[in-house]
Amino acid sequence: MNYTETFEEFAARSTVTDLALYAGAAIILWILFKEKFPFMQKGLGDIVNKVKTFFVKQPTNVAAEKPTIVGTTNKTKEDLFFDLVSSWKNTRDLAKKSHCEAAVRVADQMFPYLSPSGCNEG
Secondary structure (H helix, E strand, C coil), rough: CCCCCHHHHHHHHCHHHHHHHHHHHHHHHHHHHHHHHHHCCCCCCHHEEEEEEEECCCCCCCEEEEECCCCCCCCCCCCCCCCCCHHHHHHHHHHHCCCHHHHHHHHHHHHCCCCCCCCHHC
């Protein structure tokens, strides 16, 4: 290595491998010493945020878009009721598996005639 050469001479013979090596060393040093340089972290964070806002597409007018309902447009009342009962049953079963009797009681109160204990009452 020639310590007396100029920067132009050094840069003229630098290759992609050299640049990748320097970048890797810089990343390793950054990871090791980033807690010691909070002012650099804030400055780089601000730069990264500015770059993100430049490349991220700005949201369009959401109010102008027509909302779409997925999956419920062609369902009948019976299908919706079945989905409701299935959801209740899944919630009740999960509460039972977790041994939370209070949650089971609350689930039974939501639909008293659908629960197994509701059939005995009336």
